[in-house]
Every structure is written in C-alpha cells, then in structure tokens.
Amino acid sequence: MTWNPAPRCLADVEAVAEALLRDDDWLIVTHERPDGDAIGSALAMSLLLEKIGKRWTFMVEAPLPARFDYLEHYSKATVVSDEYAGRFQHVVAVDCADAARYAALQFVVAEGATVVNVDHHRTNPRFGVANAVDADAAATCEILFHLAKALQVPLSEPLSAALYTGILTDTAGFVQPNTTPEVYQIAAELLMSGVRPYDIAEPALEARSAEQMHLLQMALSNLTVSEDGRYAALYVTRGMIEGAGAEEDDVEGLVGFARSIDTVEVGILFRETPLQQVKVSLRSKRRVDVSEVAQRFGGGGHIRAAGCTLETTLEDAMEQIFTAVERALDEARV
Ligand code: AMP
Ligand code: MN
Ligand code: MN
Secondary structure, three states: OOOOOOOOOHHHHHHHHHHHHHOOEEEEEOOOOOOHHHHHHHHHHHHHHHHOOOEEEEEEOOOOOHHHOOOOOHHHOEEOOHHHOOOEEEEEEEOOOOHHHHHHHHHHEEEEEEEEEEEOOOOOOOOOOEEEEOOOOOOHHHHHHHHHHHOOOOOOHHHHHHHHHHHHHHOOOOOOOOOOHHHHHHHHHHHHOOOOHHHHHHHHHHOOOHHHHHHHHHHHOOOEEOOOOOEEEEEEOHHHHHHHOOOHHHHOOOHHHHHOOOOOOEEEEEEEOOOOOEEEEEEEOOOOOHHHHHHHOOOEEOOOEEEEEEOOOHHHHHHHHHHHHHHHHHHOOO
16 A cells, blocks of 8 residues: 555546636535534635635634634634625535535525535535545545645645544544545644644544533433334434533534444434424444435435434434334345
8 A cells, every 4th residue: 555645536636626726716615513524624625725825715604613613714714694695606515415515505606606516425416517526535624635735735734633623523533434544644644744633632522511411411311222222312302402501513423322332233313403303313333324314305424424304393203214214224134
C-alpha cells in the first residue's frame, strides 16, 4: 500500500475543483441538524474557498451546536433569513444525501443556480452539475481531504482540524466498519499538520451536557428489545426533551445504546419533532442494509446508519418501522 492515500473518485474530485475555480461567490450548505461531518466539511469548504480567493457564505437553518465552537469560521455561519431570498447563483452542498436535505435553505438559491455536490451517501442521486460522491468514503471530510490536494491547498492546522472532526465523528472515533486503512493514513497526515486528537475528541465526541445525560436517563427507561432480541428501540418525545431541558441535538448518539445490546442487529431511535413528525434513526451492526429500510420511507443514508421522517404518530411510526425492520432482518437471515 502506498503512503499517499489516493482518492477513489479522482476525476470527480477534479471536476469539483474545476467547478469551484470557475465561479467567485459560493453558498455552502449542508444537511439539517448538522453533525460533525456536516459542520467539519462545510467549514473545511469555507477554508478551501478562502484559500483559492473565493467569496463564500455558509448558511444554516439554526445556530451551530456549541460543541464544535473550536473550529475556524464556526462563528461565521450565517443563520438564514428572508433577506437572502434568491441571492445565490452558485451552491456547494456537502454531506447532503439529496437536495431535500437542505430544503429549508432552498429559497435563497436563485433559479437555475449551479450546484456542486460533495457527499458520501450511497443513496445520493448525484444532483449537482459536478459531483464528488464516494459511498466508500468514511466521511465527506475524507473526500474534501482529496479536494484540498486537487486544489493544491496546503493542510493548515484549522483545515486539518475541520477534516479530522468529520472523519472522527462519522467513524464514531475510528471504530465503525467504515474505518479503512485510508482513514488512518489521512488521520495520520492531519495529525502531522497539527491536529491534537484529544482537543477534538473531547468536545466533538466525549462531552455531554447534564441535560443530555438527563435525556439519556429518560430514554433508557423506555428501551425495548424485540422478543427475539434482534432489534431494540428507544424513543424521545417532546415532553422528554422539554423535561430534560435538552436541545434537539442532544438526541444525537442515543441510538447507539439500542444497537449496542449484544444480541441486537438493528438499533432504532424515534424522536418526535416540533412539526409533529417522527424522525427515525436506524443503525445496524453487520447484516442489515438500513439505508434500504430508510429509503422505503423516503429517507436514506448509509448501509449501517440511515434515517427517515414519518408524518404520523409515534405509535404508528413504531409499528411501521418495526414491521419493515423485521422483514429486513428476515431477508438478511439474521
Ligand atoms: P441520523 O439517524 O439522522 O443520524 O442519520 C444517519 C445517516 O443517514 C446520516 O448519514 C444522515 O445524513 C442520513 N440520513 C438521515 N436522514 C436522512 C434522510 N431523510 N434522507 C437521506 N439521508 C438521511
Ligand atoms: Mn452527516
Ligand atoms: Mn457524513
């Protein structure tokens, strides 16, 4: 194996680099309720655009979670408002499985705008004019590492920290099955560029607020395991979030507790949204393709981590998802 990790989608990465060089003013968007990879890749993109002399606006639906405030340009994220309607001609979407993942920001995009798409979801339909989509990449930040090389932008410490954040969080600390030799090679290069691993792991992965712990306590008290032990589920209601004084993002990570049970192949989390929908998170261990299950409900994601949103009650969502998961478990012969 060579030391320099090569991108699997070199031509695509080069096409994205060319597209970015062509225009001067870019809107950066990522998916709603952004995670570490979404934020890491958006801020890494802002640093890349800055270095190649472009203007950029990173627009978000709501302020970014505080745990990522160590990242450069964190405070430059612009919260969307009506004044930006139709303002942007050039869009770069990062970590968005499809364009619907930034639906709430769509109104700031001008009619006929060019969209560049950098992502690693297998369900991505390549919705851009240039697409660097690699489902084998552990994180969108892994693709952006290659984009930095293609643009000949050196790995500064802030850029490396952003890229490392996405890779660290999307591999859940280098343990998920998406953790390849290339991931470690890239991580090593980022460390050599000045990243101090604990300075990122502590805020990005380890830290929990007291409110988050309280929510965890409440969610664990409703943990159910299927009779056959093949799947387990937790739910979070509006009342629980309010009762714990928690925030929407504090739900992140709870699904891992369902999946971690030794007999379980699929862990499921149901969260009531403020819009009276039910957001479902699905995680599998080795056998079930949960992106297929999520797609059946209009969602998507990765083989081992996927999500979807149902317009129904919590009870009905549970019934529908349990039926679909049981079928998927049967088909995978679990
Ligand atoms: P979550 O359960 O929200 O943490 O999402 C798990 C993975 O599935 C993440 O990589 C998400 O980006 C992806 N995902 C979640 N919801 C959707 C959706 N509605 N459509 C496409 N991908 C999704
Ligand atoms: Mn993401
Ligand atoms: Mn990702």
